[in-house]
Amino acid sequence: MTHPVRVPARARSALLAPLAAVTFAFAPHALAQDAKAMLDRAAGAARTLSYSGTIVYQRGAEVETARIVHINDAGDELEKLVNLDGPAREVIRNKGEVRCYYPDAKLVRVEPRTFRNAFPSLSPKQLESLGKYYTIKKGGTGRVAGLEAQSWQFVPRDGLRYGHEFWTDPASGMLLKARTINEGGEIVEQFAFSDVTLGIKADRDAARPTWAAMPQGWMEKQTKIGGGVIDDTGWNVTRMPPGFARIMEGRRRVRDNDGGLAQIVLSDGLVAVSVFIEARGGMQRNTGRARVGGINTYSVRQDDYMITALGEAPAEAVRLIATSVTRR
Amino acid sequence: MNEEISRLMDGELEDDAAFERVVGGMKQSSAMATWVCYHAIGDSLRGECTVSTRVSRRLAVALANEPTVLAPQRRVDRPATWAWAAAATAAAVAVVGWTAVSLTDQGVSAVALAREAASVRPETLRGQVIPADYLYAHREFSPATPIQGISPLQRAVATDAPAR
Numbered sequence: 445m446t447h448p449v450r451v452p453a454r455a456r457s458a459l460l461a462p463l464a465a466v467t468f469a470f471a472p473h474a475l476a477q478d479a480k481a482m483l484d485r486a487a488g489a490a491r492t493l494s495y496s497g498t499i500v501y502q503r504g505a506e507v508e509t510a511r512i513v514h515i516n517d518a519g520d521e522l523e524k525l526v527n528l529d530g531p532a533r534e535v536i537r538n539k540g541e542v543r544c545y546y547p548d549a550k551l552v553r554v555e556p557r558t559f560r561n562a563f564p565s566l567s568p569k570q571l572e573s574l575g576k577y578y579t580i581k582k583g584g585t586g587r588v589a590g591l592e593a594q595s596w597q598f599v600p601r602d603g604l605r606y607g608h609e610f611w612t613d614p615a616s617g618m619l620l621k622a623r624t625i626n627e628g629g630e631i632v633e634q635f636a637f638s639d640v641t642l643g644i645k646a647d648r649d650a651a652r653p654t655w656a657a658m659p660q661g662w663m664e665k666q667t668k669i670g671g672g673v674i675d676d677t678g679w680n681v682t683r684m685p686p687g688f689a690r691i692m693e694g695r696r697r698v699r700d701n702d703g704g705l706a707q708i709v710l711s712d713g714l715v716a717v718s719v720f721i722e723a724r725g726g727m728q729r730n731t732g733r734a735r736v737g738g739i740n741t742y743s744v745r746q747d748d749y750m751i752t753a754l755g756e757a758p759a760e761a762v763r764l765i766a767t768s769v770t771r772r
Numbered sequence: 773m774n775e776e777i778s779r780l781m782d783g784e785l786e787d788d789a790a791f792e793r794v795v796g797g798m799k800q801s802s803a804m805a806t807w808v809c810y811h812a813i814g815d816s817l818r819g820e821c822t823v824s825t826r827v828s829r830r831l832a833v834a835l836a837n838e839p840t841v842l843a844p845q846r847r848v849d850r851p852a853t854w855a856w857a858a859a860a861t862a863a864a865v866a867v868v869g870w871t872a873v874s875l876t877d878q879g880v881s882a883v884a885l886a887r888e889a890a891s892v893r894p895e896t897l898r899g900q901v902i903p904a905d906y907l908y909a910h911r912e913f914s915p916a917t918p919i920q921g922i923s924p925l926q927r928a929v930a931t932d933a934p935a936r
Contacts, residue, residue, distance in 0.1 A: 555908065668905040692913050698905075709913040716914035720906050739907070754906050756914065 476575030478582065482596060483714075485617030486610070492516050493616060496650070497589065497640030498528070503633045503737040515644075515651045522651035536653045545655055550662040573687035574713040577601055578608075586611065588620040589637040598714060603627050604685035604761040605712060606738060616642050624738035627758060633737035669705060672696030677706035679721050683768035685761050687712040701725050710755075710765065717755030717765055724750050733759050742766040 496513045509528040514521070523537040534545040542555040574580070583595035593611035600607050607625035612618060621636035644650075658664060674694040681690070692709040703723025710717045724745070731743045731750075741754040742763040753766035 667908055669909045696909065705909075707909060707913075709910075711914070716910070718906065718910040718913065720909070741906070752906060754910050 473572065473575050475580045475582070476572070479574060479580045479596060479598070480713075482610070482612060482617070486612055486619040489613075489616050489618040490514070491521065493618060493642055494644045494646045495618070495640060495642045496644055497637045499635060500638050501633070501635050502631075509638075513644075513650045515646050515648060517646040517648055522648055524651040524653070534654060536651070538651075543653065543657070545653060547655070550659070551665060552658060552662055553665045553667070555667045573689075574598075577605065577685075577687040577712055578714065583609075585614075589640045591620060591640070593620050602685065603758065604764070605715065605757055606632065608714065611636075613642065618642055624756070666699070668699045670697035670699070672704075672707075677708060677721065678772050679706055679708065679719075680770050680772045681708060681710060681719055681765055681768055682770055684710050684717075684765050685712070685757070688717070691716070698722065715756035717753055717757050717762055719765060719769060720750075720752045720754065721769065722750050722752075724748050733763065735759065 494515050494517075496511075499510050499512055501508045501510070508530065511526045511528055513524045515523070520539055521537065522539070523535075525535040525537075527533045532547045534547075536543045536545070544553040544555075545551075546553070578598040578600055581597040581599065583597055585592050585594055587593065588611045591613050594614050596610045596612070598608040598610075609621075609623040609625065610619060611621040613620055618640075620640065621634070623634045624632045626632050655662075672695050674692065677693050677695060688710045689712075690708060691711045692707070694707055696705045696707060698705045701723060703725060706721040708719040708721075710719070731745055734741045734743075738756050739754065740757060740759045740762045741752055742759065742765075743750060743752040744766050745751075746769070751766055751769045753762040753769075755762060
């Protein structure tokens with residue numbers, strides 16, 4: 445009688461992971477499709493699952509922790525995010541509308557639904573560029589928030605995009621940890637669950653705000669940039685990193701600026717850079733570059749307009765884009 | 773009243789009568805006054821112009837003459853960087869961060885800035901200011917929003933069911 449050799453699950457994946465990586469290295473397009481499926485699944489899981497947990501966000505030496513509850517009750521999405529350090533802040537998302545409560549300031553900031561239905565999906569061309577401009581590696585497994593997570597790496601092939609690492613829960617597809625890595629191999633930002641419970645009861649009360657929708661004596665502020673229409677803006681981006689393509693173009697309303705705002709969104713399939721063209725009017729914005737975490741911006745003046753490129757790309761990429769905007 | 777304070781913060785309230793009315797009214801609401809005062813301080817620290825310099829200066833002076841209003845709660849337990857973590861974090865932590873940054877324009881981060889004003893030099897802040905409203909507008913469209921996993925909330929917001 446023969447006994448099958450029992451290999452512990454961890455050892456099995458350790459054996460298989462390098463093999464998988466080698467196999468996929470020769471099939472970049474297939475791997476890009478796998479990666480795309482992973483990303484789609486993560487986005488779907490975050491939307492459809494009910495879960496609660498603690499998120500740790502890190503940017504440089506700074507760390508911020510927040511408690512999250514996400515409820516999907518028969519298709520209605522409700523979410524409550526409460527920060528655990530810094531000034532009190534509570535964000536409630538209810539079917540698309542976001543209300544952010546700042547009890548110290550007695551302020552509620554409201555982000556109404558705007559363009560939501562316009563969220564673009566990846567074109568086949570962009571799927572191709574995923575595999576062309578990033579070396580995609582399916583890595584090993586590792587524990588995140590107590591779960592055995594599958595890791596993925598997107599290593600950029602040029603200096604015009606950041607590297608990314610993702611860890612997902614194989615069972616649900618839920619993203620548990622994500623890192624953005626710069627040209628020097630440093631982590632520019634990281635988000636991770638430190639604990640998470642997936643598949644909790646869809647209890648709407650768990651995602652209710654601590655206060656009334658508009659507490660008495662508080663002030664309400666609407667976001668400055670409103671909705672808009674998908675439209676030809678009359679502007680053109682003449683230079684962008686290879687693999688980027690235009691995925692959206694439209695005009696939006698802006699409080700205090702009758703000239704409105706043109707927005708063009710470019711993407712390489714994984715990240716995006718928005719180009720904003722706004723009539724300067726009385727507005728004063730700084731020109732030049734700025735960065736927060738994995739987001740870089742670059743602003744230039746052009747005649748009566750301020751042009752700003754902003755996105756999850758290195759400084760050089762957004763500068764390249766911002767300085768190439770012309771009227772069609 | 774609240775609307776006028778709001779307009780003041782947006783730099784729309786330039787005429788003297790309205791200014792006096794708002795400041796007068798704020799003296800009855802110490803929390804609001806403190807907040808707006810901090811906003812003004814934060815603005816000048818950052819060299820920003822959301823509230824015009826003239827208004828900021830006048831406001832600071834007016835509020836400086838109102839001692840009860842001006843006395844902020846001391847919060848010494850905060851690291852000096854949290855304000856920027858909160859404001860600048862935007863990029864990262866989801867709506868939490870994004871709205872916090874959005875508030876840079878309106879002053880919540882200025883509250884924090886003011887608290888730490890003694891230890892923060894303006895030049896260290898300048899250049900880090902990125903337009904909060906643009907961040908928000910960008911978030912809606914970036915494929916990184918749902919997939920990059922900067923935060924489940926951020927991801928979820930942008931992958932919301934189509935508005936009907």
